[in-house]
Amino acid sequence: MTFSVHGIHAGYGRIPVVHDLGFEVAAGGYLGIVGANGAGKSTLLKALAGVVTPHAGTIRLGDEDFTGVPAWDRARRGLAFVPESRELFGELTVEEHLHAGCLRVRGRAKRAERIEFAYELFPVLRDLRRRAAGRLSGGQQQSLAVARAVVSQPRVLLLDEPSLGLSPIAVSGLVESLTRLARTADLAVVIAEQSLTVVRELCDDVLVLNLGREVERGPAAAVLTRTVIENAFL
Template sequence: MSTILAVEGVTAGYGDATVLFDVSCTVAAGEIVAVVGANGAGKTTLLSTIAGLVPARAGRIAFRGEDITGRPAHWRPAHGLALVAEGGRLFPFMSVEENLLLGAYAPRGRAVLKERLEEVMAVFPILRERREQAAGKLSGGERQMVAIARALMCRPDLLMLDEPSVGLSPLMVGRVFEIVERLARREGLTVVLVEQNVTEALTVADRAYVLDHGHIVRGGPAAALRGEREIQEAYMGL
């Protein structure tokens, strides 16, 4: 499979604090790649740097072979790279449909707006029922579905998900991961998944990286990492 995303020696942080140190990782088209680690490991900062929300202080980010390191954040969804932030960050007083339409502001989404809206509602049938309801009145699981669906409205080639299971019931966690796997396996979407629920993440992912204090310390097939005693003891509570 061809590489769709390459992070090469990236260092990044906030103010005087450096959070990521010389981080390198790759994602192939059609893969689900998990990034796991403890709180404060730098997982969200990695996604934010790829998304252009945090500038890289050193290194390079390439998307579909193009250096996008200096590209602004708003350029990236318009060219196929979408981020679902932790908690979804919906507009609570707007309806489900209005939130979804905001995801189609980029030309690649606007060009097929009605068709894309129908496609995402086919993936998330509950949103069709809730389309006129205020997003703030949805359950946690439903809000997460709206957030993912909104990102899909711009027809991304690569979808980044930051902690999609946070605050959800076990039943909804399973449903969200089922949807993520369906998007990758059946629709060919490439997914980068940052997740503290290491067991679920390593079950659904093809490959995974372990981030610890801003450094990539392990990487490889997700199934192999899931079976390692060190990973089980450190991150899976086994």
């Protein structure tokens, strides 16, 4: 099943931010969205998640049209969004967050299976399952935010700056977990990132943005050249 985005224009009120953007990601594929601060990466992901309403364009998952569908219904249909802010509840434990992520999963046995899958994907969370999210390190909180999204059994996973503010060791652990996810889950993943190292290690294809417009798009190895990146980041 392919996640298809075509002709997306989006912004805030009358202020345009992204212009005529599109791409396709097949199940099992990873797409990196890269660009400097203010390039429109987060706005694009928010438009895909339904947090921001696009001014134009279409969003489809296979034969399903997500255009105009509210954010809660996109989540119900299998689109999971992990925002840059993570949106964790400080007083809830790791396991309580995972149970909350399983609300759309039917059956106690299936929910237990999904939570076990999250612990296998992020082993650090198993020993912390009774700890409140507010007492976790930045890397542990990011792992929990992604795990909460993954337990919902999504068909599309949107990650906004997952490595932002993390130590090199935490970033390495996150990349390792997302690599395992690629091998075990049949879903399309879109990652907005400034870390080109993370994008190179994870993503098959890349979309480079500058001031909300496409600069380059294609296989990561071919696109992430010095000239393209200098044009986008400098």
